[in-house]
Amino acid sequence: MSIQSQFSATRVVTGPGVIASVGSEAKGLGMSVVMLLIDPFLADTPAGNAIQAALSAAGLTVVRSTAVEPDPSAGTIQELAAWAAQHRIDGIVAVGGGSAIDTAKAVGLLRAHNVQHIAPFYHGGGATPAAMLPLIAVPTTAGTGSEVTFVAIVTEPSTQRKLLIRHPVLTPAVALVDPELTATMPAALTMATGMDALAHSLESLTSTMSSPMSDALAGAAIDIIVPALPRLVRHGHNPTDRAAMSNAATIAGMAFLSGRLHLGHAVGHALGGAYHVPHGPACVVLMPQIMALVAPARPIATARIATAFGCTVGDVPATLQRFMLDCGAPNLRTLITPHSPSVAELIALFRGEERLINLSPIVPTTSQWESMIQAAW
Secondary structure, eight states: OOOOOTOOOOOOESSSTGGGGHHHHHHHHHOEEEEEEEEEGGTSSSSHHHHHHHHTTTOOOOEOOOOOOOSOOOOHHHHHHHHHHHHHHHEEEEEESHHHHHHHHHHHHHHHTTOSSSSGGGGGGGGOOOOOOEEEEEEEESSSOOGGEEEEEEETTTTTTTEEEEOOOOSSSSSEEGGGGTTTTTTHHHHHHHHHHHHHHHHHHSSOOOOOOHHHOOOEEEEHHHHHHEEEHEEEOOHHHHHHHHHHHHHHHHHHHHHOOOOHHHHHHHHHHHHHHOOOHHTTTTTHHHHHGGGGOHHHHHHHHHHHHHHGGGGGGHHHHHHHHHTTOOOOHHTTTTOOHHHHHHHHHHHHHHHHHTTTSSSOOHHHEEEEEEOOO
């Protein structure tokens, strides 16, 4: 069994048609029995069939699974890892959105360690990842950036919380970023995944862990997202804008891997775990208010954001709000319908994401949380 080295980095191959190389890439990583983990709606499409055929043509044994669920749960991951053990897989090709790729990371981690339970590997759980099966990530959405990060998010059903596994060992060996795979995304999914990429960029720029490198990546991603995303949502598929958003999502993933995330994703993870709402809209639903809060502590970053949106520094929150509305992002009330939590309940829910909140340059007080929630409602 070949095991990915602890501190490897993702090799990114991007452009139309790059999925044709998946067989040679897998063979080059030493795979012989490959688990093709693919979103169910892609499994029997021309693209899904082409990927499976390319793996088989390279002389690899392919075992296919469509056991991908939104917000992948610990139970599903553990069942899939047991199934993978029966087939003696030695590598994974994950085709889909962030859920598929995160699932593959967790399954590859369990198989490389030959253990059954994922909980010990959660952040603060006591077990340090040391290896993962080789993974090729093939994103079919433009937002999560999971194809280039060493982070996996797992939903723990017992607590209804999204929990983090973060370690360089989780880095995919190769990312095949083919914008043609995103061509059939409907407007709602285009918006949702694009909002995730935007949140990655805005938060990494304003995080306490930001650096010149992460700032350059995040700024580049925002410059792409601002013109391309509204056009795709309003007018549908355009190859140039699809390619742009695929690149922006991957760049933003690289940005937040270094610069990290804070309040937007604290809100997003909390709402996603409790109410199972779409991740991208959940991460930006308070973003105009968050940017207003942190602007005094991050004036240079805020000026960079203003440049990307073509507005003044003082107009960043309002301009961001208009941009979100233009793309069809829901407000807080619409997002969590039919649930009706109180403001106090929401604040308590958000504060459970302490790890992310502490990466914000300003940690909101109770009154600041109240004001942000009411403004976003």
